[in-house]
Every structure is written in structure tokens, then in C-alpha cells.
Amino acid sequence: MEPIIEVKNLKKSYKKRRTDEYVHAVSDVSFEVYPGEILGLLGPNGAGKTTTIKMICGLLIADSGSIRINGTDNKDRRLKALRHISAVLEGNRNLYWRLTVRENLEYFAGNRGYGKKEVAEKIEALLASFNLKMKENELVNRLSRGMQQKLAIAVAMLADSEVILLDEPTLGLDVETSYEVREILKKIVREHNRTIIISSHDMDVIQDICERTVIINQGEIITNDRVENLMKLFEVRTYKLTLGGELTDEQLLLLENKFPSHQYDADDFQATVKVDLADNEEIYDLFDILKLMKTPVEAIDRDVVNFEQIFMKIVKGEKGNGLVQSS
Structure with a gap:
């Protein structure tokens, strides 16, 4: 055409x-x-x-x-x-x-x-x-x-x-x-x-x-x-885990090294951690960090990415799963 x-x-x-x-x-x-x-x-x-x-x-x-x-x-x-x-x-x-x-x-x-x-x-x-x-x-x-x-x-x-x-x-x-x-x-x-x-x-x-x-x-x-x-390009990439307690300093250091763009929030009774996965198998690396201190996982949710998030990722130069300019 x-x-x-x-x-x-x-x-x-x-x-x-x-x-x-x-x-x-x-x-x-x-x-x-x-x-x-x-x-x-x-x-x-x-x-x-x-x-x-x-x-x-x-x-x-x-x-x-x-x-x-x-x-x-x-x-x-x-x-x-x-x-x-x-x-x-x-x-x-x-x-x-x-x-x-x-x-x-x-x-x-x-x-x-x-x-x-x-x-x-x-x-x-x-x-x-x-x-x-x-x-x-x-x-x-x-x-x-x-x-x-x-x-x-x-x-x-x-x-x-x-x-x-x-x-x-x-x-x-x-x-x-x-x-x-x-x-x-x-x-x-x-x-x-x-x-x-x-x-x-x-x-x-x-x-x-x-x-x-x-x-x-x-x-x-x-x-x-x-x-x-x-x-x-960005689907099934972001996970949010609700934890039954806070992470230790050692776990936080490992989390920072493996998932530098992670988000972590905690109070006295519960914590949440959100990570972007370059590969779906990286979820096992996250589980290894949690397993270190037997941190309980109460819920795992997958973030649904909307187009506004994708737009911002692209403008910031994030490549997703092999993002290339095409026509």
C-alpha cells in the first residue's frame, strides 16, 4: 500500500x-x-x-x-x-x-x-x-x-x-x-x-x-x-511483592546491587518491594534474596503497564525487550 x-x-x-x-x-x-x-x-x-x-x-x-x-x-x-x-x-x-x-x-x-x-x-x-x-x-x-x-x-x-x-x-x-x-x-x-x-x-x-x-x-x-x-515490549516486566516483614540491611544491599531501580517501602509490620525484570527468570534472584532471612511473601502482583508509562520509558531511553525504531 x-x-x-x-x-x-x-x-x-x-x-x-x-x-x-x-x-x-x-x-x-x-x-x-x-x-x-x-x-x-x-x-x-x-x-x-x-x-x-x-x-x-x-x-x-x-x-x-x-x-x-x-x-x-x-x-x-x-x-x-x-x-x-x-x-x-x-x-x-x-x-x-x-x-x-x-x-x-x-x-x-x-x-x-x-x-x-x-x-x-x-x-x-x-x-x-x-x-x-x-x-x-x-x-x-x-x-x-x-x-x-x-x-x-x-x-x-x-x-x-x-x-x-x-x-x-x-x-x-x-x-x-x-x-x-x-x-x-x-x-x-x-x-x-x-x-x-x-x-x-x-x-x-x-x-x-x-x-x-x-x-x-x-x-x-x-x-x-x-x-x-x-x-x-514492557508487559510482564514489573512485579510488586508484599512482604510479611522488613528486609535486613544485608538483603537491601543485595537488592540494590541486583535491582538498582527497585522501590522499597516498609513499616513495622509490612513491606513492599517493586522490581523491573530484564528477564522473567530474574524473579528467582529476588526469591533468593528473600530466602536468605526467610522473609515471608504475602502477595505477588504483576503491574499492568499502560501506554503513559511506556511513553515515559521510551522518552527516557529505556529499551524494553529489544526496542528498536521501526516503520
């Missing part, structure tokens, strides 16, 4: 004010996005993620490298390339707050060259699909943040573009509305054959709806893999 978006060797630097020093926001970023997938684009603040997003959208011009959208270079043939992509920026900046819900849909349809009659049926379908029908005559500035976000996505749908780029689509939403937006995004891909690139700090959203994620840190891609593969 041919990619619908190709990002190759992208670089972007900014000159600091009043100095000759340059900040390399994006150093050498390359990845591809395929039709019909939901791709998560992640990175800590200052990692280069937002700069990359803006270059894909045509809001910034790269210093070097290229971006092809549906086979068209977005620098050499900018307008043709950008016809294939719609963006929903954080803060709902693609809405007019002094227009009603319906007026926003009609206005942005007009910007795309469609008349009211031409898109009337489509607007009705979007109002129904996004549960906005009862609010169609409400001014946008009177809507809840969740309603505004749903309208912003509906506006992006009007363009019939193959790719929709969403910047923090669930930021500031309550739990119920966040889940509603997630289901809408899944439906867009499933029923409308669209491709979605989503930038989000909500790791639950990424884990729930994205098939693959590209993680950027310090201007470079540090991993590019399916979410399910990243989850497997």
Missing part, C-alpha cells in the same frame, strides 16, 4: 532572538502515514512535535527535507497538496464563535466552493452524526468545550479531505465527552475511509484509538511502531 503522507528528512531551526544561536526544533524526521489508519504523533513539550505538525499543514516551511501528501509535494505544489488534508487545531481556532453551529458549517463549506443547497444534505447528516442537531442555532461561544470540539471535527469532515490532522482533540473535555469524541474518530475512519493523525498528551486516547505511534524527542524520532507492539 502506498503511503498517503510521506515525511522525509525534515529539518527546521529557529534563530534565538538577539543572538546568533540556532535552536534545532526538528533535526531529521522521517515517517509515513498509510490510508485508513489512525496515527498518534507524540512527544514531550519542546520535542519538535508541534513544529512537525505545522509543516505538514503548510503553516511552516521546512529548512530541508520534504513532505508529500497523496503524492504531491506540499512545498512545490502547496495548494494541490493541502487539498488532501484538513486540520483541527487545539483551541478550536477553526471556528467562528459569533456564528451558530449551522452557520459555521455553511460558512466553511462556502470557503471550499460549495453552495448551501449543494451541502444541505451533508450538513444535516453531520449534525445528526455528531449529536449537534439540537444546538444547530446556538452561537458557538455559548457551547460547551465538548460541543465546540465536535463541531470543529464536523467542519473538517466537510472538506472531504482524505487526511484529518487533530491537535489535542480531547484536551479539557470531561470523561464522557472524551469517550464520545473517540468513538466519533473511530467512526470517521471506519465508515468514511479517512486517515487521521492525532497529536495528544492523553495517553488513554492514544492507547484506545491509535494503531501506530511516532514518538519524537529532541527533534528526532525515537520510535515508530504499532501501539500493540510497544505494549508488548
